[in-house]
Amino acid sequence: MIELTEVKKSFEDIKVLNNVSLTVKKGSIYGLLGSNGAGKTTLLKTIAGIYRQNSGSIHIDNEEVFENVALKQSIIFLPDIPYFFAQSTIKQLAQFYKNMYPTWNEERFQQLKQAFPIDLKKKVHRMSKGMQRQVAFWLALSTMPDILILDEPLDGLDAVMRQKIKNLLVQDVAEREMTILISSHNLREVEDLCDHVGILHQGQLLIEKDLDDLKSDIHKIQVAFKGDVPLAFHEDLEILYEEKRGSVLLCIVRGKENKLASRIQSYKPLVFDILPLTLEEIFIYEMGDVGYAIENIIV
């Protein structure tokens, strides 16, 4: 389990993380979302023990991670730009990982050859960007990590390879309770893969929730009334966004479906429709609520 309590991190006078507290349960896949520059990479690197926080605590299985070599042997961090010894072949890199990680599993490495059709003798600097990513996953999964921290991990991979890697990740989570923390701008992918989601904005965690709870807590409604919208309607509901289209009012509101439906029905609307939102829509409206908005986004 990963536990952060009130973590702050600055680079000289730039405050990047501001009181971030979050929990990632063992065997969970946690999606970290956020605007550009929100602090996601900094947060992941701090959790991985690459950076040291200025204050607050970071514990992985009740141990501090910074400069904890034994603990780091069970963690793999894949950065957004893979880093390798450029002149090395896959075979040489595998040997390096084998020396660094006592949990290296040679059998798994050989098995994964089927998933990653790349010549073991090929030098990394001769590979395409996508092939380098494949090698990063191949090596990472062969070390059998307890915790996998992924920064924009599937960028540059084709659709078939993305699916293959997602299947491999889910398999390790299901079979041996590997924990994954993943940052991505691809919200459809996060929606597919993750069971828990956190949204970071300007160094602060706006929301941290189970994905199903998050989705059941916000809805899109369409209503029309005979005459004007009742005065109490707006006070009664927590509206994140609204737009009038002729006589129909489109709103994004917080609340559970049943409660919202019974409240709205009490105003006797002529038209009433309630729809779930995708994670991408939730992200856009939640960000709009904190001033990071675009106009006319209801479609």
Ligand SMILES: Nc1ncnc2c1ncn2[C@@H]1O[C@H](COP(=O)(O)OP(=O)(O)OP(=O)(O)O)[C@@H](O)[C@H]1O
């Ligand atoms: N090593 C560093 N030194 C100084 N400032 C840094 C450093 N690393 C990151 N920052 C600053 O911290 C802020 C957050 O950067 P970070 O890379 O963590 O954001 P991010 O959420 O991953 O962004 P993106 O989605 O664009 O990749 C930015 O303002 C960035 O300029």
